[in-house]
Amino acid sequence: MNAVLKPLRPRGANANPSFAPRRIASAAATFAISASLLALAACGNPGASAQNGQMPPPEVGVVEIAAQSYEHTIRLPGRVSAFEVSEVRPQIGGIVRARNFREGATVRAGQVLYEIDAGPARADLAAADAAAASARARFERYQSLIDINAISRQEFDDARAAADQATAAANSARISVGYSRVTAPIGGIIGASSVTPGALATPSQPEPFAVIQQIDRVYVDMTRSSSELLALRDRSGLAGGRASVRLIMPDGSYHPVTGELQFSDVTVNESTGTVTLRALFRNPNHTLLPGMFVNAEVSQGVQENAILAPQQGVTRNARGEATALIVNAEGMVEQRVLETGPTAGDRWVVLSGLNPGDKLIVEGTQRVQPGAPATAVPVTPTEQTSIELRGRQNG
Known part of the structure; x- marks a missing residue:
């Protein structure tokens, strides 16, 4: 006898045909509630937010601004000239x-x-000596004649003058013989x-036969406009003191000896409106040669508590204003408009816009915008030498 298989049907209440859709709807509701609870937990946990695809604030390299001493200098072109010059003639x-x-x-x-051949000069000297001897002898004879009134007073005076004149001519000829040996002045x-x-x-x-120059000490002559000279007097004490000057050699190195500003000319050049300044330098190794072109840095005084900002952290906006980005105390990026002065090595002298303690962004500025959060990472600035902390303004 053949058996016939029939599908099993649920017993009792589960035999209702609508059981399957209700079971699916219940599972979907349970999943929605679980997803909502997970979302609320993620909002209260930043780590979970990062694990769910949200990026943390970008890291930026910052330099903390600090006040420091800074020497104002002005750079002027100049020419070296010898301390003493003599032409041998x-x-x-x-x-x-x-x-x-x-x-x-x-x-x-x-x-x-x-x-120089002294023969002609010696011959002239001999002739001058003979003429002087003759004039003196005549004068001596006239001295005995004037006592007895054998000659007039006029003849006696003429004889005395002739003797003096002949003696002077002999002395001149003797000097000319000495000039045959040309000596160094x-x-x-x-x-x-x-x-x-x-x-x-x-x-x-x-x-001239030759030129002798004394270069153990040398002068450096510079020019400056008359209006800027007034500011230089006020800031460097040029009117009453001696401003220090440093020289930059043609190869870019610094002359090892610091000089002093000696004087400024009292006349303004009418065609250029400039005044000549002169500095004196010791030149023991004769590295400074007359005619050499150099740059001179004239000290204008030391400013205490100056603000220096790395140049890579300062940019220009569309209006040409200097701007910088900093990370404030709340960890937000803030833009500042700066007023800058001269440069000091690879830094700007900031007159306004930055304060000690500000964290200036010098790396990663392209990853942030003003008003956005950022993580500040200190960056060690390049070591500054004493030369780099000297501000320069080109003349």
Whole structure:
């Protein structure tokens, strides 16, 4: 006998055909309630928020602003000139017989540099001595004649004047003989010689034999507008004191010796409206040479409690104003409009807009906006040297 299989049906109350839809609806309600409870728990737990896809505030590198001492300086272009300069020129004419120095060497005052043929000068001296002797002898004879009134007083006076004149001519000829030995007027370094033995020397020749320069000390001449000079006087004490000056060499290095501002000219150049300033520097190694172009930093005084901000943290807005982003005490990004002065190395001197303790954003500014939260991470600033803490204004 064949058995027939029939689907089983629930017993009792569960035999109702509407049982399956009601069971599905109950499960959906239970899931919705659980999801709501999880959402409320996530709102009260930030860690859960991050795990559910919400990003934490971005990290930004900040430098804490601190007040510090700062030296105001002004940079001016200048030229080096020798402390003393002397052109070696002949005082008499003649043939140059010898040159007694090495070009570029150091010579002392009074050293014989050239020898000129003294023959003609000695001949003139001999003639002048003879004329002087004759004039003196005539005057002596007239002295005995005037006592007996053998000559007039006028003849006696003329004889005395002639004797004096002849003696002066002899002395002049003797000096000319001495001029045959051309000596150094000052001590210093002598340059190239423009003549060689055998050349003809003339007393009025336009070109000197050589030039001697004393460069153990040197001057640096600078120019500044008359209006800016007034501010320099007020800030540096130029009117009554000696402002210190530092030199920047052509290769960018600093001259190891600090100089002093000596004086400012009392005349303003009518065509340029500038005034010449002169500083004096010791030059023991002769690294500063006459004619060299240098930059001079003139000190204008030290400002205490100055605010210096790294340049990478300062930008310009559409109006050209200097702006900066800081992280305030609430952890929010705040934009400040700054008033800046000169630069000090890689920093700006901030006149207004920042205060000590402000956290200036120097890294990650592209990741934040004003009013948005941010996490401040301290950044170690580049070590500043004493030179970098000197403010510079170009002249």
